[in-house]
Amino acid sequence: MQSVRKALYAGCVIIAVLFLTSCASSNMAYSRYIFEGKKEWQAKDYVQAKIDFLKAYEAEKRVAPLAWAATTSYWLNDLPGAERYIREAEADREYKKGLSYFRVTGYKALVLLKQGNKGEGLAVLKVYVDAYGHTFPSSNLAKIDFMAKKGEVDLPRLEVMLEDDVWEYEQAVEQFESGRTGYFDKASSAGGGGGTTSP
Secondary structure, X not given: OHHHHHHHHHHHHHHHHHHHHHHHHHHHHHHHHHHHHHHHHHOOOHHHHHHHHHHHHHHOOOHHHHHHHHHHHHHOOOHHHHHHHHHHXXXXXXXXXXXXXXXXXXXXXXXHHHOOOHHHXXXXXXXXXHHHHOOOOOOOHHHHHHHHHHOOOXXXXXXXXXXXXXXXXXXXXXXXXXXXXXXXXXXXXXXXXXXXXXX
């Protein structure tokens, strides 16, 4: 009987070790592919970036790689692909609480506007402006808000302003999460006094 217990215990330990190793391995793969995808994105190699972001999503089903896959699809002029990844990201229950909310919402507005769906695109853009304005500072937000209220969008200019804002927000959140410094650090005299990291 005691040998059965020992064997059962050993089996449980082996399963636990394999599970933990698997989790660490998938997290490492996720991190590596996100890192590589962002590097490719900055080099404007959108095809490879999209491949890396989708590999990250396969490693761990999170919103961020879907948001980035939508972004790269948009810049590859694959609007149906961008729309599909945005829908998948929005379906995730972590979407509104996470780092990628502004990327998903901003690119949803861009996709709708580029498709000619001006009314819905402007409505989503107004949601983006309101949420971003309550979360993080932006030198572009007044210009984006003006476009949304006036109903006349300079799409190439909007693309640049949205991407700049989203990138700055994501970098500030990542800085805070990695070292508790920067804009979101409530104790920081250099930051904005600790805004919330989610909309």
